[in-house]
Amino acid sequence: MRMTLFRRAVMALACAAAVFPAFSQTPAPLRLALIEGLSGPFANTGEAVVRNIAWAVERVNARGGVKTAQGMRLLELQRYDSKGQNEEALSALRSAVDDGAQVVLQGNSSSNALALIDAINKHNEREPGKRVLFLNYSAVDPVLTNEKCSFWHFRFDAHADMRMTALMQVLRDDKKVQSAYLIGQDYSFGQAVLREARRQLESLRPDVKIVGDELHPMGRVKDFLPYASKIKASGAQAVVTGNWGNDLTLLVKAAREAGYDGKFYTFYGNALGAPAAIGEAGVGRVIAVADWLPNVPGQASEAFYQSFRQRFTKPTEDYVHLRMQLLVEAYVQALEKAGSADPLALAKQLENARVSMAGQTGFMRPQDHQFQQPLAVGVMERQGAPGVKFDVEGSGYGFKVIRQISAEQARLPSSCSMARPG
DSSP states (O other): OHHHHHHHHHHHHHHHHHHOHHHHTOOOOEEEEEEEOOSSTTHHHHHHHHHHHHHHHHHHHHTTOEEETTEEEOEEEEEEEOTTOHHHHHHHHHHHHHTTOSEEEEOSOHHHHHHHHHHHHHHHHHOGGGOOEEEESSOOOGGGGTTTOOTTEEEOSOOHHHHHHHHHHHHHHOTTOOEEEEEEESSHHHHHHHHHHHHHHHHHOTTSEEEEEEEEOTTTOSOOHHHHHHHHHHTOSEEEEOOOTHHHHHHHHHHHHHTOOSEEEESSTTSTTHHHHHGGGGTTTEEEEESOOTTOSSHHHHHHHHHHHHHSOSGGGOOOOHHHHHHHHHHHHHHHHHSSOOHHHHHHHHTTOEEEETTEEEEEETTTTEEEOOEEEEEEEETTSTTOOOOSTTSSEEEEEEEEEOHHHHOOOOOOOOOOOO
16 A cells, blocks of 8 residues: 555656656756955945846846746846955855856956956866856956956946046036146056046146145045145145045045035046035036936936836935946847857857947947947036936935047057957
8 A cells, every 4th residue: 555655656746747847947047146345345335236236137037037048047146245355356256166156247346356357367277167257347447458358358347548538528628627636546446547647637638737646545544634635735626536435435525524625527426425425515516427327318218217216215225337237238148149158158249249228338349348338427416407307325416417428439449469268
């Protein structure tokens, strides 16, 4: 009797497997390993990235996932905390590879990105059966797609020289500015920003006197008042900075407290506490460049931003970047064209990715894996002013778009000499 029941149970399981074979063969999710500083002085920027990438992943999964030769596959975002440190980033990379990740994402430090590129190049050569792709959404040191370019690395943000070129289109025409103070974080990106700012000022506005050129420790300055006092004492009518995260917020806050009344030409002055920190003093005086701004004209852009705000409702969560959404869409497009997640096949398709969202189109340049996209420059104004429907982080201040630069205008030459796998 017991044997008969046992045999019936086995037969029932066999029949179930035959009737529902897909249940036991559902492809595993495709893992995206996010290596970012999720603790430490720049944790807020890391968590903001998590929200952006998670939202992009959610949208892909909501439409059924990615079509591959193995069937529809969902995306899965895995987080690894680099603490913003190179050694921690490399340790996170090893953990991600051990966990089976074939794609890593990182951006909030060009120093970390340089370390990851070198490690991934060596890993992919040493273990071709476990290759890894690196998708970069924010590390903008120009060398990453020039001297240090890699077949395995794709950058989806405009690099520092491209951003500076866009900013300088505005500063060039601002004839009231006759003196400028250059200040930045003392690492590869900050150094590159100041170097390019000086070069472009000397070329486009030789009449502007550079009255300060200063680098400060990254993420370690708690009181920027001494720096702000020097800026005010210099008589500078404008500050040019690539500072981001708390280093920018604390700088502009100190400038307000010191009574500095000049302009700020920034890479990231449009988010993460900076507008609220400077408040009314920033109206008409804080200028920021980005791949996209919430007040970019157009119904598609407005709908995109409102969709994000419906998903993330807290003012402190108001930090959306179109380029991060385009990154995930380009990855999905490449996956579907390649038919598999093999990094080599995927990279060959990513080289020719062309994606559109929110009325904006960007494309990857195969020569150096530098994404080409429009840029926007905005000036801080009160919410409700003409062109400022949306504010930033509930601050009551938003950014009015004063210059839009096409992808063709933003394009710069590259010195990349890429080694390609045989």
